[in-house]
Amino acid sequence: MHGLSCKCKWGLTFTLFLSVICVFIFCEYLIYYPAILRCSWPKLNGDSRKGVPPLRALFLSDTHLLGAVKGHWFDKLRREWQMERAFQTALGVLQPEMVFILGDIFDEGKWSSPKDWEDDVRRFKQIFRHPRDMELIAIIGNHDIGFHHEMSWYKLERFERVFNVTSARIVTNKGVNFVLVNSMAMHGDRCPICEHVENELYSLSQALNCSVLDMQQFPRSAPIILQVQFSACLQSD
Numbered sequence: 730m731h732g733l734s735c736k737c738k739w740g741l742t743f744t745l746f747l748s749v750i751c752v753f754i755f756c757e758y759l760i761y762y763p764a765i766l767r768c769s770w771p772k773l774n775g776d777s778r779k780g781v782p783p784l785r786a787l788f789l790s791d792t793h794l795l796g797a798v799k800g801h802w803f804d805k806l807r808r809e810w811q812m813e814r815a816f817q818t819a820l821g822v823l824q825p826e827m828v829f830i831l832g833d834i835f836d837e838g839k840w841s842s843p844k845d846w847e848d849d850v851r852r853f854k855q856i857f858r859h860p861r862d863m864e865l866i867a868i869i870g871n872h873d874i875g876f877h878h879e880m881s882w883y884k885l886e887r888f889e890r891v892f893n894v895t896s897a898r899i900v901t902n903k904g905v906n907f908v909l910v911n912s913m914a915m916h917g918d919r920c921p922i923c924e925h926v927e928n929e930l931y932s933l934s935q936a937l938n939c940s941v942l943d944m945q946q947f948p949r950s951a952p953i954i955l956q957v958q959f960s961a962c963l964q965s966d
């Protein structure tokens with residue numbers, strides 16, 4: 730009698746344990762699939778540019794990977810795990826050819842020390858790992874390098890180095906031109922960084938104008954401008 734109830738107890742504990750494991754696997758892995766399977770690519774009739782297959786591009790924004798100063802380790806762990814699963818599931822299910830992150834990749838890039846920056850970049854690369862034939866393009870946001878008055882060559886260059894972007898660049902894929910612009914350098918006050926970026930944009934504009942005249946540096950299509958937008962209530966101080 731005693732032996733049986735003991736067996737029962739173990740059976741119950743085991744079932745409970747198994748249920749917890751199942752719930753854990755469902756909530757931490759599987760739930761992302763039904764959520765992302767609800768999304769699909771829009772049907773394109775493709776008659777505007779004959780012969781060129783459509784480009785599958787995914788746009789993300791404001792990932793705000795928490796930093797060493799204001800981020801709590803548990804908050805970081807949860808958010809980054811969820812971001813990683815969501816991103817990896819989306820790559821598997823939707824198979825985009827390009828992914829854009831429209832600024833504010835990091836929360837504290839504007840003030841992080843070289844060591845904290847390295848750590849943030851390492852975690853970013855882990856979360857957003859992707860196949861080599863998929864392009865991941867990051868656009869500079871105010872949390873990555875600071876607003877116009879906080880921006881420095883040092884912070885700008887460390888971002889540009891890691892993400893292989895510049896403050897003004899054209900990325901072309903399947904006949905689509907994307908113009909990437911660093912919004913913080915669009916202050917128009919002729920600060921050295923602003924002036925440099927404006928000059929670069931001028932050259933890109935010339936190159937695009939030439940491609941309209943079929944001089945072929947870029948495909949002949951209207952460029953899509955990507956930059957970070959600030960809402961009116963954001964203060965720069």
Ligand SMILES: *[C@@H]1O[C@H](CO)[C@@H](O)[C@H](O)[C@H]1NC(C)=O
Nearest residue numbers: 891892893894895898899900
């Ligand atoms: C960086 O971007 C340029 C295009 O602007 C590309 O030619 C080069 O291969 C890229 N480098 C790396 C390491 O991805």
Ligand SMILES: *[C@@H]1O[C@H](CO)[C@@H](O)[C@H](O)[C@H]1NC(C)=O
Nearest residue numbers: 931932933934935936937938
């Ligand atoms: C390119 O063409 C547009 C429209 O014709 C013009 O406004 C712009 O100034 C041109 N850019 C350059 C750099 O010449």
